[in-house]
Amino acid sequence: MRFEPIAIVGRSCLFPGASDPQALFSLVREKRVLLSDAPAGRWRLSTEHALARADDTHDRAWHARGGYVDGFVFDRALGDELAALDPLAQWVAQSARDAMRDARCEGDAHTGARTGLVLGNLSLPSSGLSAFAESVWLGEHAAALGLRGEARDRFMSGLPAQLAARTLGLGLGGFALDAACASSLYAIEAACRALQSGRADRMLAGAVNRADDLFLHVGFTALGALSPSGQSRPFHADADGLVPAEGCGFVVLERLEDARRNGRPILGVIRGVGLANDGRGRGILAPSERGQALSMRRALEQAALRPEDVRYVECHATGTTVGDATELRSMAEVYPQSMPIGSLKANLGHAVTAAGMAGLVKLLEALGHGVLPPTPLERASAALGDRFEVLAHERAWDGPRRAALSAFGFGGNDAHLIVEAPEESASRVFVPAPVPSDEVVVVARAYRVGDADTLRATSAQASAVTLPLAETRFPPNDLRKASAQQTMLLSAALDATRGLELPRERTGVFVGYGCDPEIAR
Known part of the structure; x- marks a missing residue:
């Protein structure tokens, strides 16, 4: 199925050490690593009670290392309602607003009525939700302990998307989805389809991770996925697991022809977004070469491109031995040529739902600067072989500036996106193909489960x-x-x-x- 090219006309980001795309790319070029211990008070527990001991890992974390956003200041011009809510909601609204400003379309009432928002968000407790839950459980004792919960923070799955859309005056509203670590690219794909179907003229696609950090660390420890050493080292010979990170990012999307006609600043062009699912694999946590390779092939097919037309891949690569090796085998199956690759998780850690958005912002900056970005790596894993090269230093981007981005999530959600510099699409004219019809099953059945x-x-x-x-x-x-x-x-x-x-x-x-x-x- 052909994919109508979609222009990226604005972007924003808020990640560890980077409150804007320029700062993000500076830390990439300098190969800085932004991991640190959790900010004081973030976990609401003492280290003694939260960290694992050799003989006791139940409901405990190996360590408190992670990629943490520091220095965020909420712009109260966005409203008192947001100021009272969980930082997650503030990050989403402010990042969406910043992306609209970058696209020079903030407050554009003419197209605001046909603008919508899709947010990738993790359906796990945020710090605000946890605080509210604690205040409910403790009842009359909460006040004596100085605990106050904001009731609206219990809706941190979908509410942030709706509030951001309302704050920015987006006529098509906003919704959130959760495809785990693939959420960023699933949100982008949904936004692209809204544009390609004619339901929207402009879409914001974003992703956020500001889940309760204690919950993430304890959960990844229980799964055996957290790095015991506290280091995020994709493709490293001594890689031993992932390190969680937090952040938020958005891109503003328009149909390529509309963006050209409207004189928008085109930062990159999305040529395809391939989605797949591992389906009936070995388990929800076991990566599958078949599903990953299928998402890559679908993206290439949508873009009508050959594998050799892609010159760089920003990998999912989280630093888990099995996950990284599986991804390399998947790429080798689809991309037969030698190619430079990298992973931003070596700098920031794994931002889970927002990881793909961070990777896309990195790629847009690399395309704009005309450089292939480096990745911190001391000793390469033998799994790399001689097919793929993790660049120790940045390199001039010779030839077509076209890259791919992978994001793979728990449960087998796989996504692969192809993006190119605007000049690569300068002479491209899209001829719409007939859209195949699909059977649709509508299920109206509900259960409630609780106390x-x-x-x-x-x-x-x-x-x-x-x-x-x-x-x-x-x-x-x-x-x-x-x-x-x-x-x-x-x-x-x-x-x-x-x-x-x-x-x-x-x-x-x-x-x-x-x-x-x-x-x-």
Whole structure:
């Protein structure tokens, strides 16, 4: 399926050591590493209670190292409502506003009515949600302990997108999605489709990670994914895991022809966004070469490009031994030529949902400066072989300035984006192709799961769920650990599609889901 080129006309970012794209690229060129210990008070627990001991890792983290945003100052001109909320909501609104300013279209009432926003956001507790939950659990004792929770902070999954859209006067509103570590590129793909279908004339696509940092560190320790050494070292011979980071970023998108006609500053052109899912793999945490390679091939097919037309890949590469090796094998399957690669996670750590947005901002700056960016790396992993080169120093970008960006998420969400410098698209004229029609299944089924008080107020309550294993083909260990909400959703999906012949390569799932404050316990 052909992909109508989409122009990137504005961008913004807020990441460790970088409050704007120029600062981000400066730290990339200087190969600075921005990892540090968690800011004082961030975890709300003493180190003694939060950090793991050799004989006790249950509900504890190996360390408090991460990539942390420092020095953010909220612009109160964006409103008192946002000023009272979790920093996550403030980051989103301010970064979206900054991207609109960069595109020189802030306050453009003419097109504001046909502008929308898509946000990649992690459906885990934010610090504000955790604080609110604590105030509820402690009840009358909360005030004595100086704890005050903001009730609206419990809605930090979707509310930030809606507030940003309302604050900026975006007529098409905003919504959030969660594709885990692939969320940035999934948000961009959704925004591109809104433009290509004619539903919108301008879209903001962004992503944020400001989840409760203690929750992330403890969770990644439990999964065995956190780096025990506290170092983020993609493609390194001694890589031992990931290090979480936080941040936010946005891009402003328009159809390429519209951007040219409107005289917008075109920073880059998106030629394709390939999505795939590992599907029925070894488990939700096990990466799959098949799914990753499929997303790469789809992006190339959409762009009508050959693999050798891409000159650099910004990799997902989180610093986990299995994950990095799998990604290298996937790329070797699709990109047969020798090619320079890199990963911003060596500088910042893994920003989870926002990682892909950070990588895209890095690529836009590299395209604009005409340089292939370096990546901090002392001793290369043997898995690199002689096919791919992690640049120790920046290099002039000779030949076509066209790059790819990968983002792979838990659960098997894979995404691959191709972006090029505007001059590479200067003579390109897009001829729309017929859009294939798809069968759509609409499921109207809801369950509520909670404590006794919740259930008393529930009119439709599920007492039991039966899942036929022959139909689910779900790894038994994952199924045993699934929550009640997850198994009920799976049951509803099976009921809705039973008897249908689903085209595996063209079937997707969207689930409306919010973060349950109870998981902050």
